[in-house]
Amino acid sequence: MVTHNVLQKTDNDGVQYHIECSLDTITFLAENIRKTDTGVHAHLEIQFNTKPLAYTVCNIERNGERTSLCNEAYKFLGATPADAESVVPKGRLKEQLNYFCQNVWSSYLEISAPIMVEGTTDTSSVLYALKPHVLEGGGTIMYGKPGRGKSFTAMMMALTVNYSANHYWETSGGKAMYVNLERPERTIPPRVGAVAKALGLNSNSLTVFNGKGGTLVDYKDVLEEYIKTQDIKFLVLDSVSRAGMGDMKEDKVATAIINTMNKLNISWLGIAHTPKYDDRVYYGNSQFEAGADVMLRHSSEVIDDKGSIAVLLEVTKCNDMPKPKPMGLHYSFTEHGLDSVRFATPEETKNLMSAEANLFQTIKELMGEIGAMSATTMADKLNTDRSMIINQLKIMIKSGSVVAVGQEDNERTYGLAHKE
Numbered sequence: 298m299v300t301h302n303v304l305q306k307t308d309n310d311g312v313q314y315h316i317e318c319s320l321d322t323i324t325f326l327a328e329n330i331r332k333t334d335t336g337v338h339a340h341l342e343i344q345f346n347t348k349p350l351a352y353t354v355c356n357i358e359r360n361g362e363r364t365s366l367c368n369e370a371y372k373f374l375g376a377t378p379a380d381a382e383s384v385v386p387k388g389r390l391k392e393q394l395n396y397f398c399q400n401v402w403s404s405y406l407e408i409s410a411p412i413m414v415e416g417t418t419d420t421s422s423v424l425y426a427l428k429p430h431v432l433e434g435g436g437t438i439m440y441g442k443p444g445r446g447k448s449f450t451a452m453m454m455a456l457t458v459n460y461s462a463n464h465y466w467e468t469s470g471g472k473a474m475y476v477n478l479e480r481p482e483r484t485i486p487p488r489v490g491a492v493a494k495a496l497g498l499n500s501n502s503l504t505v506f507n508g509k510g511g512t513l514v515d516y517k518d519v520l521e522e523y524i525k526t527q528d529i530k531f532l533v534l535d536s537v538s539r540a541g542m543g544d545m546k547e548d549k550v551a552t553a554i555i556n557t558m559n560k561l562n563i564s565w566l567g568i569a570h571t572p573k574y575d576d577r578v579y580y581g582n583s584q585f586e587a588g589a590d591v592m593l594r595h596s597s598e599v600i601d602d603k604g605s606i607a608v609l610l611e612v613t614k615c616n617d618m619p620k621p622k623p624m625g626l627h628y629s630f631t632e633h634g635l636d637s638v639r640f641a642t643p644e645e646t647k648n649l650m651s652a653e654a655n656l657f658q659t660i661k662e663l664m665g666e667i668g669a670m671s672a673t674t675m676a677d678k679l680n681t682d683r684s685m686i687i688n689q690l691k692i693m694i695k696s697g698s699v700v701a702v703g704q705e706d707n708e709r710t711y712g713l714a715h716k717e
Contacts, residue, residue: 304397304404311339312404314397318385321346325397327357330405337402343370343394345384350374357398367391426531426564427454428467429621430610432590436558438537439610440569441595446608446628447568448479449635450595451533452492452503454566458531460498465626465640471530474504476520478539482507491635495628504529512541517557524561532561536568537581545581555588566593590616596649605629607641609649623650656681656689661698661713669702669712 304314311328324347327339335356342352343366351369355362367390375381424433431437431454441447452475456462461470477485485505493501504527508516513534523529540557543550558565567589569581586592592614597606608626625641659679664670667678672690676683690711693699702712 304400304408306408310409312401312408314393314400316385316393320384323385323390323393325394327397327401327405329354330401332402337398339401341366341398343367345370345374357401360395363394363398364391367394423618425618426468426471427458427566429618429624430454430466430591430593430612431531431564431566432616432618434562434564435590435616436555436564436588437566437591437593438569438585438589439566439593439595440571441597442571445595445597446606447595448488448535449492449628450608450610450626451475451535451566451568452488453496453638455531455533456489456493456496456498456503458564459503460496460500462496462498464496465624465638472504472528473531473533474506474520474524474529475533475535476506476508476513476516477535478508478511478513479535481509487634491633492638495635495638512539513554513557514541521561524563530563532563532565534558534565534567536570537585538570545585548582548584551582551584552588555585559588586614589614591618598649600645603629607645607649609641609646625649656685657693657698660686660689660693664699664711664713669710671705671708671710673708674705 304312307313307326307328309328311326311330313327314325316323316325322345324344326342326344328342330337330339332338336358338354338356340352340354341357341362343350350373351366353362353366355366357363367387371381371387371390374384381387425431426433426435430439439447439451454466455473455475457464457466458468458471459473461468475485475489485507489503489505490501493503506516506520506523520532524532537554538545540550540554542553542557545551545554554567558567569585591612594611594613595608596611597608599605600607606628608628610624610626612620612623623646625643625646627639627641627645628635629637656679660675663675663678670678672683672686675681676686679686690699694701694711697714699711700714701709703710
């Protein structure tokens, strides 16, 4: 006897409906649901005991499409028409499919509707896949000049998650995948091995998808299926410029790339490039910054004759998390590639610190050496725009780091609230 069940939401934002039959459960499934001028379209599927019997992409409001799908599925319910009829009468199967299709759109609207959310002040609700640079289920874009170590840093991140290596970042771990759209396949194993060795890992395997010459659009379906079946938790895309969706300076293209990455439903990091002579901005439309949860500036410079590089990771924009301090890393190399990694010293990354990011500490150090002074004096000594000094002073006064202490040529002077 067939019994009714309510239509339910699927993990892929679709709608499903189960009916009990004599042997097991028959499921009607609709995904990629969309309404057009001609009707409601969807991927429509009939399953028996969770196994697909028949499927199609069609206008589910058309009786002919439903009848063809029903007839196709019915062939697999038994070796003979009598066997199939004993599982569920053909007329009943069609009746239930009609009922399902008739209610797909209204059910889709209902289960996709806004919900009431209770706010929380619990800071533990901020979860990281890779603290402090990648949020759990969020997206980070790491940008910097070409050939400056971004791929090494990104591979370090992937291996850190894959092996729960809590040293440079904090992570709860999970399967990670590196999507290589930039480099020849033969170059990847040595990179994985070198980075794993530099991290001190006992194992050096990493899931890698090699697709040099292709684009994210070409491989999207392959990646989605692998992520789903293999339970991938973190993905690195090298690089965003290989998305293959059009001019990255256009709003629609940038939005489409971000949407594609977010629909993977995992934590991700995308490598982006900057103009050749300015690593303070990424190449592309502002929608990248609007859509990503974290924008991470990756700057580096060679600091000795051995080719060692100092790397600075600065969060320039973030959602739902406190802005972390810049992180400095030091990479040393041999003729075979990356040899070792450690945290960089302040002296090694001093030249990489942007004026804006370092202004708080610079003002504190200047006041500690000279004492109280006006915003104009500070701007002159630091060779910095006075408006930037004033904006930073407002923040420091509000936080209690700095106080107004007097006057200098009709201009207020400021000093440290206490010696640190």
